[in-house]
Amino acid sequence: MRVLITGAHGQVGHELVRLAPAGFTVTGLGSSELDISNLEQVANKASELKPQLIINAAAYTAVDKAETDSERAYAVNAKGAENLATAAAKLGVPLLHISTDYVFSGDASAPYKETDPTNPSGVYGASKLAGEQAVAKHCAQHIIMRTSWVFGAHGNNFVKTMLRLAQTRDELGVVADQHGCPTSAASIAKALWALVSQYSNKGNLNWGIYHFSNMPATTWHGFAEAIFSQAVALKQLPRAPKVNPINTVDYPTPARRPAWSVMDCSLIEEKLTIEQSDWREELAQMLKEIAI
Numbered sequence: 655m656r657v658l659i660t661g662a663h664g665q666v667g668h669e670l671v672r673l674a675p676a677g678f679t680v681t682g683l684g685s686s687e688l689d690i691s692n693l694e695q696v697a698n699k700a701s702e703l704k705p706q707l708i709i710n711a712a713a714y715t716a717v718d719k720a721e722t723d724s725e726r727a728y729a730v731n732a733k734g735a736e737n738l739a740t741a742a743a744k745l746g747v748p749l750l751h752i753s754t755d756y757v758f759s760g761d762a763s764a765p766y767k768e769t770d771p772t773n774p775s776g777v778y779g780a781s782k783l784a785g786e787q788a789v790a791k792h793c794a795q796h797i798i799m800r801t802s803w804v805f806g807a808h809g810n811n812f813v814k815t816m817l818r819l820a821q822t823r824d825e826l827g828v829v830a831d832q833h834g835c836p837t838s839a840a841s842i843a844k845a846l847w848a849l850v851s852q853y854s855n856k857g858n859l860n861w862g863i864y865h866f867s868n869m870p871a872t873t874w875h876g877f878a879e880a881i882f883s884q885a886v887a888l889k890q891l892p893r894a895p896k897v898n899p900i901n902t903v904d905y906p907t908p909a910r911r912p913a914w915s916v917m918d919c920s921l922i923e924e925k926l927t928i929e930q931s932d933w934r935e936e937l938a939q940m941l942k943e944i945a946i
């Protein structure tokens with residue numbers, strides 16, 4: 655099966671290409687090879703490569719910058735998703751699309767289900783929601799996988815930031831009133847490839863929107879403490895800095911961050927047999943990889 659992966663140089667795109675199972679012909683394209691916001695480029699690539707399935711890992715992910723750059727955020731996250739959905743539908747092939755917990759307001763206190771009402775509080779979340787809607791409208795054979803707090807060995811993320819700060823700081827303040835589930839890029843890639851294999855075997859999937867993250871829920875403060883304790887155990891840091899819990903109001907950002915990002919991932923297990931892994935094990939794996 656020929657599989658086209660967009661955003662191939664991002665955190666998830668990189669893992670998708672790296673973890674591609676044998677038996678698939680994978681074309682991973684970065685933004686310089688395929689700009690998904692450009693309809694003509696998408697149509698030309700689709701007719702040239704004739705993929706039998708498309709995975710969209712491309713996105714405008716600069717959450718704060720999106721507040722003042724909404725045109726570009728929508729061009730990539732909404733129009734780009736629509737362009738891929740239109741191309742997939744024209745070819746009669748499925749589109750696996752990645753979305754985010756930011757489609758929700760973040761004001762809940764119980765894990766979000768796929769059926770809960772969306773209400774993004776910033777431009778990034780709104781543009782991703784518009785992308786979801788475009789995918790659902792233009793390509794019936796779609797999986798929209800909402801995920802959260804992505805980290806991986808490749809690219810920039812919270813884990814890398816914490817490790818960098820620990821080089822020079824004995825103490826740092828980390829937000830302790832935002833709750834969510836860290837999710838490794840590798841686990842997202844493995845889950846998506848498991849879906850591709852299911853589709854390839856059965857010629858069908860339970861199409862729709864699904865939540866997928868690692869577990870258990872924590873806070874950024876809890877995540878930071880785990881990062882430091884694992885890095886010390888692996889001798890990647892001489893000592894763990896003191897992590898002081900702070901509140902969101904003490905760390906203002908241009909885009910509002912959701913206080914609650916925890917998603918209920920039971921539907922993807924029930925309908926698509928994808929199980930949640932533990933982010934602490936995924937983190938250990940990532941730390942080993944970056945040490946090499």
Ligand SMILES: NC(=O)c1ccc[n+]([C@@H]2O[C@H](COP(=O)([O-])OP(=O)(O)OC[C@H]3O[C@@H](n4cnc5c(N)ncnc54)[C@H](OP(=O)(O)O)[C@@H]3O)[C@@H](O)[C@H]2O)c1
Binds near residue numbers: 665710730
């Ligand atoms: N990061 C998170 O914490 C997080 C949380 C929840 C959901 N997600 C979702 O997970 C997915 C993957 O995110 P990620 O963390 O892997 O993001 P990432 O590391 O920022 O990668 C996104 C990739 O998309 C590419 N891209 C941007 N504009 C493009 C365009 N017009 N055409 C083609 N490619 C373009 C970027 O390439 P350039 O760098 O060359 O522009 C980048 O390599 C996204 O859908 C994101 O919304 C991420």
